[in-house]
Amino acid sequence: MACLVGDAALLLPNKKRDIMHISEGVLSGPVLISGIVLAATGTAIGLKKLNYDRIPRAAILSAAFFVASLIHVPIGPSSVHLILNGIVGLILGWGAFPVILVALTLQAVFFQFGGITTLGVNTVIMAFPAVLCYYLFGRLVGKGPRIALPAAFLCGSLSVFLAGILVGLALTFTEENFLKAAYLVVMAHIPVMIIEGIITAFCVLFLKKVQPEMLPGKIP
Amino acid sequence: MVQESFALGNSLVHRLDPRFKIVMATLYAFAVALSNRFPALFLGLAFSFVLMGISRLPLWEVVKRVALVNGFVLFFWFVIPFTYPGEAVLSLGPLTATRDGVLICARITLKSNAILLAFIALIATSSVASLGAALGNLGVPEKMVHLLLLNYRYIFVMEEEYHRLVRSLTVRGFQPSTRVHTYKTFAYLVGMLFVRASERAERVYMAMLCRGFCGKFHSLHEFDRSRGDLFWLCCTMTIIAGILILEWVPF
Numbered sequence: 001m002a003c004l005v006g007d008a009a010l011l012l013p014n015k016k017r018d019i020m021h022i023s024e025g026v027l028s029g030p031v032l033i034s035g036i037v038l039a040a041t042g043t044a045i046g047l048k049k050l051n052y053d054r055i056p057r058a059a060i061l062s063a064a065f066f067v068a069s070l071i072h073v074p075i076g077p078s079s080v081h082l083i084l085n086g087i088v089g090l091i092l093g094w095g096a097f098p099v100i101l102v103a104l105t106l107q108a109v110f111f112q113f114g115g116i117t118t119l120g121v122n123t124v125i126m127a128f129p130a131v132l133c134y135y136l137f138g139r140l141v142g143k144g145p146r147i148a149l150p151a152a153f154l155c156g157s158l159s160v161f162l163a164g165i166l167v168g169l170a171l172t173f174t175e176e177n178f179l180k181a182a183y184l185v186v187m188a189h190i191p192v193m194i195i196e197g198i199i200t201a202f203c204v205l206f207l208k209k210v211q212p213e214m215l216p217g218k219i220p
Numbered sequence: 221m222v223q224e225s226f227a228l229g230n231s232l233v234h235r236l237d238p239r240f241k242i243v244m245a246t247l248y249a250f251a252v253a254l255s256n257r258f259p260a261l262f263l264g265l266a267f268s269f270v271l272m273g274i275s276r277l278p279l280w281e282v283v284k285r286v287a288l289v290n291g292f293v294l295f296f297w298f299v300i301p302f303t304y305p306g307e308a309v310l311s312l313g314p315l316t317a318t319r320d321g322v323l324i325c326a327r328i329t330l331k332s333n334a335i336l337l338a339f340i341a342l343i344a345t346s347s348v349a350s351l352g353a354a355l356g357n358l359g360v361p362e363k364m365v366h367l368l369l370l371n372y373r374y375i376f377v378m379e380e381e382y383h384r385l386v387r388s389l390t391v392r393g394f395q396p397s398t399r400v401h402t403y404k405t406f407a408y409l410v411g412m413l414f415v416r417a418s419e420r421a422e423r424v425y426m427a428m429l430c431r432g433f434c435g436k437f438h439s440l441h442e443f444d445r446s447r448g449d450l451f452w453l454c455c456t457m458t459i460i461a462g463i464l465i466l467e468w469v470p471f
Binding site for chain 2: 021022023024025026027029032043047050052053055056057058059060061062063064066067068071073074075076082084087091098099101102103105106108109110111112113115116117175177178180181184195198199200201202203205206207210211214
């Protein structure tokens, strides 16, 4: 019984609303449309790079990310849930765009976080940092632990930081007086950045030991 | 933890063709999201309530869901009225709320909830399987539909894997707290989840090949549009036209 109780405590369901997804009805038309165009472009590139033989892999990994992003990690008296877009980028490269788009669609259908009009913007917020981190750190995480560990930490925290900045930009382009709110969004993400950095670093360390071929390292 | 609780049911909305529901929800969401005048937004909210009414979803569940999703809106109410320039209407200690700021928040709240309710009534009342088939039918690239359906198929499997890993952690006396050890454990848990996902993917793909997979999922789902579908599509279009008139025609 004790084990069941512990189980339930670990599995805090999605009780907390994070501010990584922008809700419907906040952003202006031009911002929504730019989001859709950018997300469509990224997704098209990603789909082009995903051959049919890699679709099941991308889909099942994406299911794993979906589940992992529901994990709540304690921080002081509160808890944050993992975002993991840095490591999505490392493992999938440009494939991050379609995979994140699908995950956000399912999140909207299951929990109504995000929605139809903001799907494009929210995809760019998560997937653009993921792809950027793939190019910045993909090679470095393949090296020895002295380089790989700090690189993975940076990858995890930078991807969250950039996502926060993109949320801020989307708000500021909608209405310049949202600047203060945008600033608060970025500030609110500092603890998450640190935790994502630590988690990504250990996660990369683990994958290097257990299944190094999942990480890029030898990208052409 | 992951449930499609709203997809079960047999109301009028549940029986509508998912293709029509996707088109209706999308057009309607954009019409409301791009409106700014209050009469248009109130018309939108009223229509969302009508949709909610005919979907006959459990009210308490919907209220809980809506409350949860309003977190972002609440954040706006805490920040925008006090930082937006304009004529002051209320002061709380050192903070003053402005009229324009309050109006912006009111607009966001109306829009957000109108779109959300329509989304729950129209989209969340379909299963992901039928939504995937409908999206494919509406011209979404096939690879995208495969990703969606396979992802959906394996979310529940991965969730089970996750529960199994958590159980084995719990039996070993793991207590989450703010320590590096906790973060390391969670990181390994996530990593293990990815390794299992990747290995499973290989087995799944081989099994698919054995069964003759050549890049196409054949869906047995047949769409047939009925008069009810066309009727509701016309209703939605009328409401959208009403919203556009209230938004753009000066009275």
